Amino acid sequence: MRTRSFIQERIMPFEKDKRRGPHGPEESLRNDLIALARDEGLLNPQVSRHFGGMGLSHLGKAVVLEASGYSMLGPVAMNCAAPDEGNMHLVEQVATDAQKEHWLRPMTEGRTRSCFCMTEPAPGAGSDPSALRTTAQKRGDHFVINGRKWLITGVEGAAYAIIMAKTIVDGEDVGATMFLVDLPAKGFTISRILDTMDSSFSGGHAVVEIEDLEVPETDVLGTVGKGFQYAQVRLVPARLTHCMRWLGAAHRAHDIATEYAARREAFGVPLAQHEGVGFMLADNEIDLHMTRLGIRHCAWLLDQGERGSAESSMIKVQASEAVFRIADRAVQILGGMGVTQETEVERIFRDVRAFRIYDGPSEVHRWTIARRLVRRLS
Structure with a gap:
């Protein structure tokens, strides 16, 4: 291809x-x-x-x-x-x-990058977006935003940010709104870059301080108060594309481990001929196949005009855990080589671990799936 x-x-x-x-x-x-x-x-x-x-x-x-x-x-x-x-x-x-x-x-055109500013440190919005504490106060023909965001991916070097904030109009909370903000901007400060396990995202992950940031109402993304609705427009397909990309990385780790197991000998035969290693390779093949089927089924549903919220939650849990299992087995098969940077497997192992957390931790998705099951009975 x-x-x-x-x-x-x-x-x-x-x-x-x-x-x-x-x-x-x-x-x-x-x-x-x-x-x-x-x-x-x-x-x-x-x-x-x-x-x-x-x-x-x-x-x-x-x-x-x-x-x-x-x-x-x-x-x-x-x-x-x-x-x-x-x-x-x-x-x-x-x-x-x-x-x-x-x-x-x-x-x-590939000339700029962006960031999405929703996640906040405790006690702000993380897995629970309703805990959003960043505010946008309407003042005349503009909004004034104040708050703190963290784990914001790609913000260093980004040309603009999409900021999610609880919106106050005439003293009333009208819901969350998304704002488009050119960067750099007065009142928008990167306080520090976080050191994290993963290293594949341009711009890394940062803590952002927002203080009296003025945004004209012409730069509201969509409609005031519909931020959470738009978040679903973004998050449902985005969590699925994460699954697609990480499946490719897991496939790479598996291929490296398979090639190594086929040529590296131990006790007189290639590693792959030892049942313990062969079973790990087989389990990787199973996880790759089942994850690919789940991703493509959810993608097909979206192409049919379905929302796919339940299916994207299920495949996000399954894929994030399966690709980690694949990378973990690949490290084990490579042995000492697997914990070095001689191959991409070590980096894939570190980077893919975070996927069980971002775009909704596995526990939150499982909780959501269980709630749907209970609602069917009521």
């Missing part, structure tokens, strides 16, 4: 590039990778052709984004990495034409 060949031949050689740091690829590396994907016509599989994308269906994205994830630099190169992929989808679905030209088009 064209995407897989591109990733293997053009992108994987950059995996040892020194510009690939602990807080994600540096901007110069990102620019080099995007230029390669642009030349191949592989930018933006998630965006419509009108904005320079590939215009793929959700099912089409399932195939291409899995292939992109075979290298963790692949989604960066193809401009379909988080959080930009989800933000592009949201802005294309909700924004005005003028907002799309200002914020979306430069991003689909």
Whole structure:
């Protein structure tokens, strides 16, 4: 397939590039990778052709984004990495034409990045978005935002932010609203970059302080008070595309482990001929297959116009846990090699662990799924 060949031949050689740091690829590396994907016509599989994308269906994205994830630099190169992929989808679905030209088009051209500012430190919004504490006070023809956000992916170097805030109009809480904010901006400060297990997201993860940030009402994304509704527009497909990309990374870890087990000998025979190792490889094949089926079923539902909320929750839990199992087994099969940076497996293992937390921890999704089951009986 064209995407897989591109990733293997053009992108994987950059995996040892020194510009690939602990807080994600540096901007110069990102620019080099995007230029390669642009030349191949592989930018933006998630965006419509009108904005320079590939215009793929959700099912089409399932195939291409899995292939992109075979290298963790692949989604960066193809401009379909988080959080930009989800933000592009949201802005294309909700924004005005003028907002799309200002914020979306430069991003689909690979010239800018973005961030999504919703998560807050305790006691603010995390798994429970209703605990949102950041506020936006309406004052004349603009809003004044105050609050604190953390674990904001990609904010360092981002050209704009989508900020979620509890909105106060005439002293009344009218619900959450999303705001588009050009960066840098007065009142929007990155207080520190967090050191985290993962290292594949451009711009890393940061803590943001928002103090008396003024945003004109023309820069409201969508309608005032409908922020949580728009969050679902973004989060349902975005959690599914996470599954697609990480499935590709898990496949890579499995391939590395399989090749190693086939040639490395122990006790007179290749590792793969030992039942303990062979069973781990078999379990990886099962997890890959079942995860791929779940992703593509959910993608097909979205293509039929279904909301897919329950299905995306289920596959998010299944995929996040399955790909971690695959990476964990790959480390075990590689033995001492698996805990070194001689292969991509060690990095994949560290990065994929966080997927069980972001876009909703497994426990929250299981709780939601159980509540749906109970409601069917009432």
